[in-house]
Amino acid sequence: MASGEEDGTVEEKETNNKKRTKGAIATAWLTFYNIAMTAGWLVLAVAMVRYYLQKGTHKGLYRNIARTLKFFQTFALLEVGHCAIGIVRTSVIVTGVQVCSRIFMVWFVTNSIRQIQNEESVILFVVVWTITEITRYSFYTFNLLNHLPYFIKWARYNMFIVMYPLGVIGELLTIHASLPYVRRSGMYSLRLPNKYNVSFDYYYFLIIAMLSYIPLFPQLYFHMLRQRRRVLHGEIVVDKEE
Numbered sequence: 001m002a003s004g005e006e007d008g009t010v011e012e013k014e015t016n017n018k019k020r021t022k023g024a025i026a027t028a029w030l031t032f033y034n035i036a037m038t039a040g041w042l043v044l045a046v047a048m049v050r051y052y053l054q055k056g057t058h059k060g061l062y063r064n065i066a067r068t069l070k071f072f073q074t075f076a077l078l079e080v081g082h083c084a085i086g087i088v089r090t091s092v093i094v095t096g097v098q099v100c101s102r103i104f105m106v107w108f109v110t111n112s113i114r115q116i117q118n119e120e121s122v123i124l125f126v127v128v129w130t131i132t133e134i135t136r137y138s139f140y141t142f143n144l145l146n147h148l149p150y151f152i153k154w155a156r157y158n159m160f161i162v163m164y165p166l167g168v169i170g171e172l173l174t175i176h177a178s179l180p181y182v183r184r185s186g187m188y189s190l191r192l193p194n195k196y197n198v199s200f201d202y203y204y205f206l207i208i209a210m211l212s213y214i215p216l217f218p219q220l221y222f223h224m225l226r227q228r229r230r231v232l233h234g235e236i237v238v239d240k241e242e
């Protein structure tokens, strides 16, 4: 029996060929991207364990891993692009909020305020992110290669139940710890009078950022719970955005 493609016109065949080529290129890129990201977060995990075993303290750990963390977390901005161009079936908004809030935590909070880098809360969110990302990127990699071990799938869609709140606690405690330093230094703030006639207070911005977890985090968490039901229990779940 002839396939639909064999029956189709030359134009249809060309469209199908284009789709196949785009699919192959996208798959190759995503496989490379996910392997690179798994490796990056694994390097981070090994560096953290080695540092702790050698020094016996978490003090100085953040400084030791800061470059690698900044590099791989910033690289994750590409994920917003992946959704925008449609090579992964994920919402740009959900991914954008997740990635941008992490980049904000890394660059504009932890990296900018040296005095908080030895806080336990920093280690908490970095460890939680690292475990999560090793699992998430290896899930995507094995999935793309059609060899997904069940325990990775299970871990991807169960660990977040505990890891997400733990990560949020670490992030919120870190922002909270930074408030006195930000208030004292007036960093990233613009006071009146100035030539632009605009005022901006980073201290209040941080408080608003903390408050914005209240409406935003539950949406990310419930999104993951819906993904869990879809992937692990085969339920058909309709996302409001879709």
Ligand SMILES: CCCCCCCCCCCCC[C@@H](O)CC(=O)SCCNC(=O)CCNC(=O)[C@H](O)C(C)(C)COP(=O)(O)OP(=O)(O)OC[C@H]1O[C@@H](n2cnc3c(N)ncnc32)[C@H](O)[C@@H]1OP(=O)(O)O
Residues within 6 Å of the ligand: 030, 034, 079, 088, 089, 090, 091, 094, 095, 097, 098, 099, 100, 101, 102, 104, 128, 129, 132, 136, 140, 143, 144, 159, 160, 163, 164, 165, 166, 167, 168, 171, 209, 210, 212, 213, 216, 217, 220, 223, 224, 227
């Ligand atoms: C600028 C001021 C900022 C102010 C602050 C604002 C605060 C906002 C609150 C934010 C709180 C965030 C806290 C957070 O940082 C804490 C932590 O992360 S703690 C650690 C625990 N975290 C997690 O477990 C993360 C969970 N989140 C995610 O996994 C992603 O971020 C999310 C975007 C939510 C994932 O959702 P997604 O819809 O992508 O789910 P899936 O993984 O199931 O994927 C859906 C389909 O897309 C395919 N896909 C996705 N990515 C890829 C890829 N890279 N390669 C290949 N394929 C990919 C996936 O396979 C699925 O395909 P299919 O549908 O065919 O199965």
